[in-house]
Amino acid sequence: MKKTSDIVRQAGVLVLALLAIAAAAVGSGAFGGTPTSEAADGALSATATPLAPAAAAFSIWSVIYLGLIAYAVWQLLPAQRTNERQRQMGWLAAASMVLNAAWLLVVQVGILWLSVVVIVVLLGVLVQILLVLLRTSSGSLVERVVVDGTFGLYLGWVTIATIANIVAALTATDVGDLVLGATGWSVVLLVAAAAIGVAFAVSTGGRITPSLALAWGLAWVAVGRWSGEPENATVAVAAAIAAVLTLGAGVVMALRTRAGTPSRA
Numbered sequence: 408m409k410k411t412s413d414i415v416r417q418a419g420v421l422v423l424a425l426l427a428i429a430a431a432a433v434g435s436g437a438f439g440g441t442p443t444s445e446a447a448d449g450a451l452s453a454t455a456t457p458l459a460p461a462a463a464a465f466s467i468w469s470v471i472y473l474g475l476i477a478y479a480v481w482q483l484l485p486a487q488r489t490n491e492r493q494r495q496m497g498w499l500a501a502a503s504m505v506l507n508a509a510w511l512l513v514v515q516v517g518i519l520w521l522s523v524v525v526i527v528v529l530l531g532v533l534v535q536i537l538l539v540l541l542r543t544s545s546g547s548l549v550e551r552v553v554v555d556g557t558f559g560l561y562l563g564w565v566t567i568a569t570i571a572n573i574v575a576a577l578t579a580t581d582v583g584d585l586v587l588g589a590t591g592w593s594v595v596l597l598v599a600a601a602a603i604g605v606a607f608a609v610s611t612g613g614r615i616t617p618s619l620a621l622a623w624g625l626a627w628v629a630v631g632r633w634s635g636e637p638e639n640a641t642v643a644v645a646a647a648i649a650a651v652l653t654l655g656a657g658v659v660m661a662l663r664t665r666a667g668t669p670s671r672a
Contacts, residue, residue: 413488416497423504424479428472430508433515440515447517450579451572454636457593458574458646460567461635464627467564467620474557475504481553492543492554499536503529503561519576526569533562541611556616563620566603567628570596590641597645600625604653608660618657625650 433440444452444462453462478500487493506529513522536558545551574596578589585592600621607617629646632639 410488413494416494416501417483417488420497420501420504421479421483423501423508424475427475427504427507430511431468431472434511443511443514446514447519447522447575447579450519450575451514453631456571456574456578457589457632457637457639457642458571458596458628459631460571460624460627461631463630464624467560467623471557471561471564474553474560477553478557481549490546492539492545495543496536496539499532499539500558503532503536506532519572519579523569523572523576526565526572530562530565530569533558533565537562537611537617555614559614559616560620563604563607563617563622564624566617566621567600567624570600571624571628590639593639593642594645597625597628597642597649601649601652604649605656608653608656611660613657613660613662613664615657615661618653622650622654622657625653 434443434446436442436445449455451459453459453464481487482490482493482497482500506525510522510525510529513525540555540558545555574593587595604618604621604625607614607621611617625646629643629650632643632646
C-alpha cells in the first residue's frame with residue numbers, strides 16, 4: 408500500500424511540475440496569455456512600484472524552473488521511491504508547483520489581492536520544505552544541487568517576490584502615503600528583507616542558495632531604482648545595502664560551517 412502511495416506521489420510531482428511550466432509559458436505571453444508585467448494593468452511591471460526589481464531579475468525563473476523539472480525527473484527514479492526525505496517533502500513540492508501556477512493564472516485575470524494570498528501561502532509551503540531539508544540529510548551531491556539548491560533558490564526568490572507583490576497590491580489600491588510615504592515604507596521593507604536574509608543564513612547554518620536568490624532580487628531592485636522608473640536614490644542605496652548584508656551573511660555562515668560539516672546548497 409505504501410509503495411503504491413509512493414508511486415502516486417512521484418507521478419503527481421512530475422505532472423504538477425509540467426503544469427507549473429505550462430502556466431509559466433502562459434504567463435510569459437505564449438499561448439495567447441498576457442505577459443505578467445502587462446497583466447493586472449501593469450501593477451507587477453518593473454516600473455510599477457519602488458520595490459519592483461528590474462526586468463532582468465526575473466531571468467532567475469529560468470534557473471528555478473529548470474531545477475524543478477530536474478527535481479521532478481530525479482525524484483521519479485526507483486531509488487527515490489521509498490526515500491524518507493522525499494516522502495516528507497514530495498507533496499509539499501507538488502503543492503508549491505500548484506500554487507506557482509495558480510499565482511500566474513490569478514495575475515492573468517487581474518485579481519491582485521488574491522495573488523498576494525496565493526504567494527504568501529506559497530512562501531509558507533517553501534518554508535515547510537526548507538524545514539524538511541534541514542532535519543533530513545541529502546544522500547549525494549546531485550541531490551544537494553537538484554533538491555536543496557533548487558528549493559533554496561525558489562524560497563529566496565519568492566521571499567522578495569512576496570514583498571514586491573504586496574507593495575504592488577497596495578499601490579494599485581491607492582492606499583496613500585500611510586504616514587511614511589512610498590520611500591519610507593520601501594526602506595522599512597528592505598530592512599525587513601535584509602533581516603530575513605540574515606535569519607535564513609543563521610537558521611540554516613549557511614545554506615547559500617536562499618541568500619543568493621534573495622540578494623539577487625534586492626540587487627535588481629537597486630538597479631531598477633537607480634537607472635529606471637521610478638528613480639529613487641534612497642531606495643536604490645537601501646536595496647544595495649540589503650543585498651550586500653543578505654549575501655554577506657550567507658557567505659560568512661557557509662564559511663563558518665564548511666570546515667566541520669558537509670557542504671549544503
